Amino acid sequence: MKNRWSLVVHEVTEQTVNIWLGTLFHDCRKPIKVNVKITDTNSQLVATQSVLKAEWERPFSDIKSQRFCKLVTFDGLLPGQDYEVVVSEVFADPSMQPEIMLSAGTFTTLPNSIADMDNGFTVGLGSCFYEEFDGGHVGLAYETLVKFDESTYRPHIKFLTGDQVYLDIGWDSLSLVPKEIRDRIANDYALHWQALRGAFRNGATWFLSDDHEFWNNYPLVKGLSPFIQALKIPSVKDAWRKTAKDGVKNVQRSQPVRVFTIANELSFCLADLRAYRTTRNIMPETNFKDILNWVKGLTCPGVLVLSQPLMVKQSGNDDRNFVYYEKQYKNS
Template sequence: MYHPTSTAQWSLAIHRVTGTSVEVWVGTLFPTLKLPERARIRLLDGDRHLRARVIRREDWRRPFSRMKRRFFCVATFRRLAPGHDYRLEFERRVEANQKIGLARHWQRLRSGRFRTLPSRLPRAGEGAFTLGLGSCFYNHRDGGQAAAAYKALHDRGDPAVRPDLTVLAGDQVYLDIGFDSLSLVPGEIRERIADDYALHWQALGSILSRGGTWMLPDDHEYWNDYPFVDSPVPTLLALKVPGVRRIWRRAARDGVRHIQRSPVVESFSLGNELTVCLADLRSHRSERGFLPDADFEKLLRWARRRTSPGVLAIAQPLIVTESRAERNLRSFPRQYARLLDALGAPGHDVVVLSGDVHFGRIASVALGNAGARLIEIISSPLSNLTGLNGIATNVAKADPAHFPPAADAEALGWASRPVDYFTEGGRRGRFFVGTRNGWPLSAYPKRRTREHFMTVSFRRLPEGDVELTAEAWLVRRRRGPAHMPVRAFAEPFRVTLR
C-alpha cells in the first residue's frame, strides 16, 4: 500500500546525472520531522520497478554541524542506459501501530524524474540536449510560481525545450537579508541559515526533482560580496565581529557542501561535439583571485584543451563593467585575463551561462585571435527581492560597449571589439528580458527585470557544427489550459557554434 504525504516538508533533489548514473539527495531540512528507521529510493522505468536503495537509520547524515535535527542521504544509481528517461520515488516505511490499527506500509514522500545524458548530441530533427538556467531566488512573494512554471515547461512543454539538466547559477538562498535584526547567538545563527534553506528548498522542489541539477553558489549563499567584509551595507556591520563571522561562514559552507553539493571545477562532454564545465568562482575567493591556484589551473586546462564548442557555467558573467560597490570577476585582473586567454586559445566558440546581476540578457563578441566567439547568456532573477531590499534591482543594458577591457586586450595582444547586443539600431536588445515598473512603499519599490528562467538547447548539424537555441520564460505570466510560462523573447535566439 502507498499513502502519499501532504506535508511538503520532504525533499528529493536530483544532482549529478551522467550517461550511466545519477546521484539523488533525499531528506528534510525542516526540524520537526521524524527520522525514518527505514526508507528507500525506488528507480523506475516508466511504471516498471528496476531497483531500490534502502536507507537505514544509520545512513542518515546531518546537513549542518552542531545541529541534531534535519537529515539527508545521498544515493547513487549506476549501470543506467544513456539518453533514457527514469523515475524516482522516495518512500518511508510506516511501522504497524496496533493501538490505532495501522498495518505496515510504504508512504510516498517525494517523486522525481530525469533523463540520463546522451552519448552524443542529438542530430537536428531528433530532439535536443537542453540546459535550464536560472539564478537569484528570493522566496518571499514567489508563492511557488517559479517551480510551477518550470514544472509546466518540463512536464507539458515542447520536448525540444524540456531541460535535461538545470544550472542554478547562484543565490539559490539569500542568507543575509535582514541580518541587522537577527540574533547573533551562535546556535540561533545556525538555525536561521537552516530555516532559510528549508523554505527555499520547499519552494524550489519541483525544479530540483526534474532532471539533474548543478548548483553554483554566489555571494548570498554566504553574505553580500563574500568572503569580504568591507561592504558599506550597514545591515552587515555585525560580520566584522570575528565570532559572528566564523559561525556564519561555517553554517553557510555546510549548506553549500551538503545541500547544494556544489563542485569547485567539474566537467563532462557529449561525444566530441560539446564539452561543459561548471566552476564555483565564489566560495574560495581571496584577495589574490577567484579560485585557488590548483583549481584555477584545472579550469584553464579544460578551457585550453577543448576540441569542440564549450559551455562554461559560472555565477557571475564575464562581459561586465568594473564595479566599485562590490566585486565581480574583473576585480581579480590576473585570473580574469588568464581565463579569457585560455577560453580564446582553441579557436572554438564558448557559451557562458551565468546569473547574479538581476537582469536577463544574451550578448556575443569575438574572443581572441583564433576565431572564437563568446556567447554570454545571463538569466536573473527567478524571484525578485522585496520591500527595503527590493531596491536591489537591475535592468539589461548594452554595456560595456567593447570587450575585453582595453587594458586586458592590450596585455593579451587582442583587439577590444564591439559587443553585439542585437539591438538593431535601438538601445534595447532583442534578447533582453523585459521589465516592470515599481511603486514606492510597495513590495517592489523600483523598476525591475521580470522573473524568468531560460532554456539553452544544443543540436548536432550535418556538417559537424552545433546549433544553439535559447529562449527565456516568464515565471509569473502563464497562459493556456496547460498553464505554460510565456516566452520573453519575440523569437528564439539562434547561433551556429564552431
C-alpha cells in the same frame, strides 16, 4: 500542509544519477527505513536502494536538530533515457501500512550523442531566487514545463548559477547568538528548498554559489547593512560563515570546477567563482588551472558556466568581480 521532504536530482551521467533526499526542517523524525526506487517509462522497476535510520547525515555540522539528508547514487542506467524516482517510507509493521510515498521526481540521463535525442538536448539556466514573494510559482511552472512532453523547450538538465538563498536579506532583529544564527540559515534553506521542490526533483541540477549564499560581497565584510555590521563580531562571523559553507557544500553540493562532455560533441565546465575566493585569487590556482586546461584541451564546442559575468568592466574594491582579480583574469 506542504511536504517537508526534499528530493533533489543532482548530477547525471550517461549511466548514473545522484539523488539527494531528506529534510531541512528541524521538526521531522528520522524514518526507520526509506526506499529509493528508480523506474523506467514503462513503470518497470530498474533499481532500489534503502536508507536506514542510522545512515542519515547532518547537512549542517554544528546543528544537532533533526535536519538530515543522504546522497544516493545509482549506476547501470541507460543513456538518454527518462526515469522516475520515488522515495517511500517503509514501516516496521507492514501489516498496518507497508509504505507511504514521501516524494517523487523525474530525470533524464545524458545521451551518448545529442543526435540521439528526438527534440535535441535542452539545458535550463537559472540564477537568483528569493522565496518570500514566490509562493511556489517557480517550482510549479518548471514542473509543468518538464511534464509537458510535447514542449520543445523541456529542459533535460539545468544549471543554477548562484543566489539560490538570500541569507542576508531582511530588516528584522538579527540575533547575535551563534546557535540562533545557524538555525536562521538552516531555516532559510528549508523554506527555499521547499518552494523550489518542483524544479529540484525534476531533471538533474548542477549548483554554483554566489555571494548571497553567504552575505553581500562575500568574503568581504563591507557595507552599511545591519547584517554586515554584525559580521564584524567574530563569533557571529564564524557561525555564519561555517553554516553557510555547509549549505553550499552539503546541500547544494557545489564544487570549484566540474567538467563533463557529451561524446565529442559538446563539453561543459562549471566554475564556482565565489565560495573559494581569497584576498588574492578568485579560486585556488590548482582549480583555476583545471579551467584553463579544459579550454586548451577542447576538441568540440565548450560551454563555460559561471556565477559571475566574464566580460565586464572592473569593479571597485568594495564589490569585487572576476575582472578585479587581475592576475587570474588576464591568464584566462
